[in-house]
Amino acid sequence: MKGAFESASAGKVTAGLGRVRVRLPLVREMGGNRKIWAALAILGPILLLVLAAPFLSLPPPLETDVRSSLEPPSLKHPFGTDKLGRDVLSRTLAGFKVSLVVAFSVALISLAFGITFGTLAGFLGRRVDQIIMAVTDLFLAFPSLLLAIGLVAIVGAGTVPVILAIALADVPRFIRLQRSLAFSLRSRAFIDAARTVQASKWWIMRRHVIPNTIAPLLVAASIAAANAILIEASLSFLGLGITPPAPSLGNIIRDGQIYLQEAWWISGLPGLVILLVAISLHFLSDGIREALDPKARK
Amino acid sequence: MEPLLQVRNLHTHFFAKGGTVKAVNGVSFDLMPGERLAVVGESGSGKSAMAMSLIRLIAFPGRVVEGSIRFDGRELLDMTEPELNTVRGRDIGTVFQDPMSSLNPVMRIGDQLVSPLSKHLKLSAKEAERRAIELLRLVGIPAAEERLHAYPFELSGGMRQRVMIALAIACRPKLIIADEPTTALDVTIQAQIVELLKSLSQETGSAMLFITHDLGLVARFAQKVAVMYAGRIVEMGDVKQIFHSPKHPYTQCLLRTIPSIDGDRRRRLLQIEGFPPDMRLPIRGCAFRDRCPAAEPQCAMEAPELTERADGHVAACWLDEGLASLPIGRDWLAGGNGEAEGGSGPETATAAGGGAAAAVSASSSGEAPALTIRGLGKTFVKRGGPPWRRRETKIRAVRSVDLSLRPGEAIGVVGESGCGKSTLARMLLGLEEPSAGEIARSGEVQIVFQDPYDSFNPKMRIADIIAEPLDVRGIGSPAERRLKVRELIQKVGLDPVFLDRYPSQLSGGQRQRVGIARALALDPKVVVADEPTSALDVSVRAQIINLLSDLKEKSGVSFIFISHDLSTVRHISDTIAVMYLGEIVEYGSAEDVFRKPAHPYTAALLDAVPVPDPVKEEARRFKPLGGELPSPVSPPAGCAFCTRCPLVSDRCRREKPPLREIAAGGRKAACHEIA
Numbered sequence: 017m018k019g020a021f022e023s024a025s026a027g028k029v030t031a032g033l034g035r036v037r038v039r040l041p042l043v044r045e046m047g048g049n050r051k052i053w054a055a056l057a058i059l060g061p062i063l064l065l066v067l068a069a070p071f072l073s074l075p076p077p078l079e080t081d082v083r084s085s086l087e088p089p090s091l092k093h094p095f096g097t098d099k100l101g102r103d104v105l106s107r108t109l110a111g112f113k114v115s116l117v118v119a120f121s122v123a124l125i126s127l128a129f130g131i132t133f134g135t136l137a138g139f140l141g142r143r144v145d146q147i148i149m150a151v152t153d154l155f156l157a158f159p160s161l162l163l164a165i166g167l168v169a170i171v172g173a174g175t176v177p178v179i180l181a182i183a184l185a186d187v188p189r190f191i192r193l194q195r196s197l198a199f200s201l202r203s204r205a206f207i208d209a210a211r212t213v214q215a216s217k218w219w220i221m222r223r224h225v226i227p228n229t230i231a232p233l234l235v236a237a238s239i240a241a242a243n244a245i246l247i248e249a250s251l252s253f254l255g256l257g258i259t260p261p262a263p264s265l266g267n268i269i270r271d272g273q274i275y276l277q278e279a280w281w282i283s284g285l286p287g288l289v290i291l292l293v294a295i296s297l298h299f300l301s302d303g304i305r306e307a308l309d310p311k312a313r314k
Numbered sequence: 315m316e317p318l319l320q321v322r323n324l325h326t327h328f329f330a331k332g333g334t335v336k337a338v339n340g341v342s343f344d345l346m347p348g349e350r351l352a353v354v355g356e357s358g359s360g361k362s363a364m365a366m367s368l369i370r371l372i373a374f375p376g377r378v379v380e381g382s383i384r385f386d387g388r389e390l391l392d393m394t395e396p397e398l399n400t401v402r403g404r405d406i407g408t409v410f411q412d413p414m415s416s417l418n419p420v421m422r423i424g425d426q427l428v429s430p431l432s433k434h435l436k437l438s439a440k441e442a443e444r445r446a447i448e449l450l451r452l453v454g455i456p457a458a459e460e461r462l463h464a465y466p467f468e469l470s471g472g473m474r475q476r477v478m479i480a481l482a483i484a485c486r487p488k489l490i491i492a493d494e495p496t497t498a499l500d501v502t503i504q505a506q507i508v509e510l511l512k513s514l515s516q517e518t519g520s521a522m523l524f525i526t527h528d529l530g531l532v533a534r535f536a537q538k539v540a541v542m543y544a545g546r547i548v549e550m551g552d553v554k555q556i557f558h559s560p561k562h563p564y565t566q567c568l569l570r571t572i573p574s575i576d577g578d579r580r581r582r583l584l585q586i587e588g589f590p591p592d593m594r595l596p597i598r599g600c601a602f603r604d605r606c607p608a609a610e611p612q613c614a615m616e617a618p619e620l621t622e623r624a625d626g627h628v629a630a631c632w633l634d635e636g637l638a639s640l641p642i643g644r645d646w647l648a649g650g651n652g653e654a655e656g657g658s659g660p661e662t663a664t665a666a667g668g669g670a671a672a673a674v675s676a677s678s679s680g681e682a683p684a685l686t687i688r689g690l691g692k693t694f695v696k697r698g699g700p701p702w703r704r705r706e707t708k709i710r711a712v713r714s715v716d717l718s719l720r721p722g723e724a725i726g727v728v729g730e731s732g733c734g735k736s737t738l739a740r741m742l743l744g745l746e747e748p749s750a751g752e753i754a755r756s757g758e759v760q761i762v763f764q765d766p767y768d769s770f771n772p773k774m775r776i777a778d779i780i781a782e783p784l785d786v787r788g789i790g791s792p793a794e795r796r797l798k799v800r801e802l803i804q805k806v807g808l809d810p811v812f813l814d815r816y817p818s819q820l821s822g823g824q825r826q827r828v829g830i831a832r833a834l835a836l837d838p839k840v841v842v843a844d845e846p847t848s849a850l851d852v853s854v855r856a857q858i859i860n861l862l863s864d865l866k867e868k869s870g871v872s873f874i875f876i877s878h879d880l881s882t883v884r885h886i887s888d889t890i891a892v893m894y895l896g897e898i899v900e901y902g903s904a905e906d907v908f909r910k911p912a913h914p915y916t917a918a919l920l921d922a923v924p925v926p927d928p929v930k931e932e933a934r935r936f937k938p939l940g941g942e943l944p945s946p947v948s949p950p951a952g953c954a955f956c957t958r959c960p961l962v963s964d965r966c967r968r969e970k971p972p973l974r975e976i977a978a979g980g981r982k983a984a985c986h987e988i989a
Contacts, residue, residue, distance in 0.1 A: 205769035212743045212761055213783040213836065223782075227773040 052303035058296040062289070066116065069109040077102065077110040077263050086279045096281035098271055107263040108286045112293075114264045118179050118248045119241040125183040126190045127237050131229070134194020135221050138202070149195070152188035160185030164247060168256040178257045182244050193236055197229040235305045242297030249290055265290055316387070317344035318488055318521050319368070324381035326360070326367045333594035337363035337376070339545035342620075347488065350515055350522045352536035352553075354529065354568070356851040358590055360545035361525050365491050368523070369402050386488060404434040407482030407520075409511075411494040413474035417466040423450075423477055424462030427484060434485045449480040453510060470942055471731075472503035479510065486518055493525045500730040500878055505922035505938040508535050527852055529572055530881075530924030533557060534931045541565045544591050544601035547620065551627030553928045561629035563606045563636045563643065571856040572926055573885035583860055583885065586853040589821060600631070608633060608643035682756060684839045684872040685719040685742070689751035691896075692737050709946050711737040713896035714751065716973075719840060721756075724866050724873040726887030726904065728880055728919065732943045734896040735876045739842045742874070757839030760832075764845035766825035770817040776803070776828055777813035783835040802831040807861060823854035830861065834871075842874045847882055859886060880923050884908050892916045895946060895954040898973060902981035912976055912983040915955050953986070961987040 065072075075081070081101035089096040095105035137148040155163070164181035171177040201207060201224065210220050245265075251257035252266025260267050265286050272282025326338035337360045345351055355361040367378050370390060383390040386405065390398070402408070410416040418426055427446040431437050437445060443462070450458035453476040466474055475495060482490050492511065496504040512535055515522045524535055532539055533553065540550040541564065549562040560566045570584040588605040591597055600606070603613040612632055620628040629636070637643030692712040699705035712734040719725055727735045740746040742753060743761050760783075763769035770779050780799045784790060790798065800810050806827040817825060826846060833841050843862065847855040863886055866873055877883045883890065883904075890907040892900040892915065900913040911917040918939035925931055941958040950956050953966040965986050973984040 205763045205765060206771045208740075208743075208745055209761065209763065209769055209832065210782065210786070211745055212759070213786045214744070215782075215786040219786060223774075224771050228771065 049303040049307050051299045051306065055296040055300035055303060058292055059300070062112070062293065063116075066109050066113050069106065069113075074106040074109075075103045077107045078261055079103075086275060086282075088279070089281055089285070095285045096279065098268075098279070098282045099275065104268070104272075104282055104285060107268050108265065108289055111258075111263040111265040111268050111286065112289065114175060114258055114262070115245045115248055115293075117175065118182065119244040121179045122182045122186060122244040123237040123241040125179070126186040126240050127233060129183075129187045130190020130194045130233065130236075131226060134191040135198050135225055135229075137191065137195045138198025139217055139221055139225065145195070148191065152191045155184065155188040156192075158185075161247065161250065164251060165254070165256055168251065173256055173259045175258060178248055178251055181251070182247050186240050186244075190233065190236060190240075194229055194233060197232060198225050201225055201228055231304070235301045238297055238301035238304065242294050242301070245290065245297070246294055315346060318347045318349075318386060319345040319523075320382070320384040321368070322382040322384075324364065324367060324383065325379045326363050326372060326376060327379050328363075328376040330375055330594075335593045337545055337593060338367060339597075341381075341542075341545075341547055343540055343547060343550060345489070345521050345523065348515065348519045348521055349538060350512070350524065350536050351538045351540060352524045352526060352532040353540045353542060354526060354532055355542035356527065356590060356853060358593065359542040360593075361542045362493055363545075364542070365493055365523060365525050368491065369406055369408065370398055371402075371408075400434070403430050403487075404485045405488050407485070407487040407490045409475070409478050409482045409490065409492040409495045411497050413471065413478045413498075414466060416478060417474060419466055421465075422462070423464050423466065423469070427462075427477075427481060430481065430484050445484075446480075449484055450477070452483075452514075453477070453480045454506070455480075472499055472506065472942060475499060475503075475507055476510070479507070479514070483514055483518065483520070487520055489521045489523065490515070491523045491525075494527070495524075496531065497526070497528075501880065501919060501922040502730060502939045503942065504531070505924070506940075508924075509938055511535065528924070529569065529852070529926040533926050533928040534924040541568070544597060545593060546601070546630065548602065548631070549629040550620070551624070551629075555624060555627040557926065557928050559624075559627075561623045561627070561634070561636050562602075562631050563608055563633075564602050565629075566637050567605075568852060569926065571853055573856075573859065573881045574925070582863070583856040585856040585860055589823075606637075608637050608640045681721060683718045683754075684721045684723070684756050685717075685759070686754040687715060687717050687742070687751065688754075690715045690717075690738070690741060690748050690753065691750035692734075692741060692746060693749045707947055710896055710949065711946060712741070712748075715893075715896075715898055717891065717898070719872045719874065721839070721872055722866070722870045723889060724875060724887045725889040725891060726875045726877065726883035727891050727893060728877060728883050729893035730878060730919075730943050732895075732946065733893040734946075735893050736844060737896075738893075739844050739874065739876050742840070742842055755839070758836045759840045759842060760834070760836060760838040762826070762829045762833045762841060762843040762846045765849050766822050766829055767817075767849070769829055770825065772817055774816075775813065776815055776817070776820070779817070779828060780813075780831045780835060783832065787836070789836075798835070799831075802834055803828070805834065805865075806831045807857075821854075822850050823857055826850060826854075826858050827861065830858075830865070834865070834869075838871060840872045840874065842876065844876045845878070846875070848877065848879060855882070862886060880908075880919060892919070895943065895949055897954060897984070898982075899955065899985070900983045901973070902977070902983075903979060906977070906979070906981055912981070912988055913955075913985050914959050914961050914987070916983075918958075918960075953984070959987075961985075963987060 079102065081097070084097050084101045085099055087093055087097040093103050093105065095103070095108060098104055133148050137145045163185045167181040167184060168177050207220060207224055210224060248257055248264065249266035249269070252264040253270045255270070257266055258264035268286045269283045272279065275282055322342045324338055324341045325336070328335040328337055339360070341364050353361045353365065363372065363376065366372050368383055368390070370378065372378060378391060381391070385401070390401065393401070424443065424446055427449060428439070428442040431442040431445055432439065446462060447458045450461055455461050455473060455476050469477065495511070496507050499507060508531055511522065514520070526532060536553050538551065539553050539556040540547045541556070541562065542548065543564050549556065549560065549565045556565060557569065560569060567584065567586045571586060573583055586605050591601050591604070599615055600613040600617050603609040606613070610632065618630045618632050620630045623629050633639035690712060691710070691714050694709040694711055696707040696709065697704060698707065715738060717725070727738065729735050737746060739761070741748045742759050777799055780802055781795050784795045784798060789795070799813065803810055803813060808824060808827050812820065812824065820828065846862065847858050850858060859882060862873065865871060875883050875887055887904045890902060890904050891898045892907070892913065894915050900907060900911070900916045907916060908920065911920055922938060939958055944950055944954070944957055950967070952968050953959070953971050956962050956966040959966065963986065969986070971984045971986045973982050975981065976983050976988065
């Protein structure tokens with residue numbers, strides 16, 4: 017009886033599932049998502065251009081040439097030139113590099129702080145939770161742009177203050193998100209299973225909580241990155257971000273603002289780039305979310 | 315008489331990403347007016363998809379691709395959506411498995427009942443409300459007028475299911491489709507609901523299509539049975555024909571896989587090996603042939619059609635008598651069958667029972683217990699109210715429990731949901747701090763969870779899951795751990811190739827095996843199994859029960875089985891503790907408790923369990939236990955069971971009966987009214 021039992025339960029299984037390719041479900045799902053591909057199709061070339069900018073035969077972003085002031089887009093200057101004769105494409109690419117640095121830094125800072133404090137708030141008991149939440153709620157009470165303006169007003173403009181200002185507004189949201197995800201995991205049976213073998217809280221957070229919350233946080237991070245690009249542009253546009261003559265998408269658009277009627281390309285083309293990038297980042301986050309949540313797929 | 319429902323060659327496919335799932339593959343049957351048909355099958359057999367196809371409630375990406383459904387002389391598949399909406403609800407009522415998700419959570423019960431009444435029957439608001447109250451009374455809801463204003467979350471699961479039934483019968487439909495209507499409910503409530511459905515169908519003359527995997531319920535409820543496998547009906551007939559002379563090997567196997575509540579519990583359960591076929595792949599020949607002990611070359615070539623075996627009894631098998639046609643099949647069926655031998659069964663059982671009782675007295679003096687708990691209690695305190703008038707609500711989940719577990723003993727803890735059995739388990743595992751009493755453990759206590767889909771971290775491989783207890787404790791070198799994990803997975807009957815997979819790639823039964831392997835990793839003295847089989851299909855359930863029995867015999871681990879499935883508990887346990895409202899009300903050896911229940915609650919529980927035999931079911935004078943578990947916030951003053959007890963006296967209401975010894979061998983019960 018025993019022999020029949022074991023051979024059958026083991027034998028049939030291998031026959032049926034002999035060669036299953038084991039891959040992480042997340043990667044497989046993402047690979048099949050159209051939105052992710054669409055986003056990469058826009059972001060990829062732009063990223064390549066940004067990285068390749070120094071090697072292209074473009075004039076440096078700060079080089080002025082008064083003779084070719086306010087030239088419309090041409091083969092020589094694909095995005096045209098501004099009042100001082102600077103190449104707008106070259107400035108846009110340089111500005112975009114700043115935007116990317118800001119976006120990635122904000123996403124990384126938000127993820128790091130969000131995961132750390134959110135997990136602690138969700139797992140270290142009521143006192144810790146209350147303290148962390150009181151602080152985050154305080155920051156959440158301010159509109160994020162206002163918070164950023166306030167911080168830049170105190171610390172001064174520049175790339176690092178801009179990053180800090182935007183991250184300051186995002187971190188509380190990430191903490192809240194991570195905390196609620198950690199909360200929902202607390203009652204899951206696999207956490208109980210780890211607790212019955214007396215796994216430490218640190219172990220449970222590291223092995224069970226964070227791996228199961230990382231995916232939704234990545235979605236949030238991609239949205240935060242898209243927003244960071246927009247906020248950096250807004251701040252620079254207001255003159256609170258990256259200080260001229262260093263280019264940033266925001267201050268390029270601001271420079272072009274007064275020539276909008278005779279030279280639309282100075283503001284218009286960098287604006288278009290912002291639009292495309294923001295849309296594709298939202299596509300990307302949508303795609304990741306759909307890949308993670310089979311119910312959201314249509 | 316014209317059939318009410320005529321289904322012909324129904325095909326329903328789900329166009330999913332990984333391929334087309336052919337969930338229903340050519341189903342044909344007739345249903346007469348007033349007839350009660352049970353559709354039985356494992357999950358994935360297409361029974362729910364078939365039922366939902368009947369009312370065209372198949373969600374995207376599913377579609378009925380072929381066939382005909384004639385209901386009351388009209389073709390449902392040709393109807394437009396507005397036409398269908400007049401049929402659904404008015405002519406066909408539906409009851410689903412989970413009443414919480416099928417009732418609108420933000421709408422009062424009354425409003426949910428009134429709207430179909432005024433829509434389909436064109437009743438005025440007043441009339442509709444009067445009818446709604448009538449309906450709630452009809453389905454046995456006390457204080458119906460008040461309940462009309464309640465929200466679904468204010469009702470218990472059983473009450474919600476009654477509301478669903480009231481909704482389903484609101485417009486006096488000709489057909490009621492009930493999809494696993496009692497699966498989420500306790501045995502006693504389940505018995506009430508089944509009785510209710512049965513009497514409603516007799517009174518109102520509605521036909522019923524009852525989908526279930528519980529064969530006991532089928533025997534109690536149905537007149538006709540259709541057995542589905544891999545999207546087809548493989549056997550259909552009168553309930554007595556199906557239970558007493560099944561012709562299809564699958565039906566024959568299914569009937570032998572269920573542990574019985576009254577037979578010889580020492581026998582090993584028959585189990586159907588393997589898994590149902592993948593419905594995405596084309597099926598050649600008979601779908602059951604891989605699992606069929608009597609499969610012949612012909613079975614692989616051509617799928618058998620349903621052929622008439624007796625008057626109104628059809629089966630789809632090349633063999634006339636299924637497994638019983640061939641010597642190999644007969645041997646196989648005989649292998650696990652203890653009941654058919656008749657006379658000798660009970661004798662051996664009593665002998666075994668006596669032996670167990672002797673063992674109790676022998677070991678109570680010698681061996682140290684694996685686990686002792688004394689006066690264990692747990693009170694949850696809920697604080698509420700405004701800050702200036704704080705209220706504390708005390709919920710006494712476990713009141714005072716004494717238990718002692720010998721090494722190698724298996725104790726079954728049974729009771730309805732809310733009786734405190736899970737809280738008790740959580741305290742034993744150290745997941746919950748007891749508020750009173752003490753626990754003395756002689757070694758590790760580990761757990762096998764109920765839900766095999768929730769008990770593993772989905773991001774971890776099986777190897778890491780099983781190894782986690784060893785990793786946490788830092789036992790052995792990495793190489794030793796790997797070896798131990800391989801040993802463990804083989805011990806639970808799985809191939810080591812599974813070690814590299816993720817939980818989502820395993821079936822329910824395989825996951826439950828992994829859960830058992832993880833529980834055994836630390837060589838525990840006690841394993842708590844919290845409803846280990848309730849999330850599994852019947853055929854897989856037998857595999858897991860047999861595995862647990864084997865482990866118990868071989869390893870000397872003590873087991874605590876927590877379950878509301880009495881037949882499983884009986885099959886696997888030496889001792890039974892019956893819990894009611896946080897206390898043990900009866901305790902004794904499994905044989906004694908099941909054969910001669912002492913406490914009226916135990917008797918009622920056993921009475922509620924349906925027996926998979928229509929003749930026995932008919933012969934039973936069955937009276938389901940009324941009412942529900944009282945709230946643990948305000949338990950009755952005297953005996954906790956006094957609100958539902960048939961033997962209740964004044965003394966029971968005043969004075970709480972202690973758990974006292976009522977017979978030799980440690981048999982105890984808490985009741986004033988028994989000798």
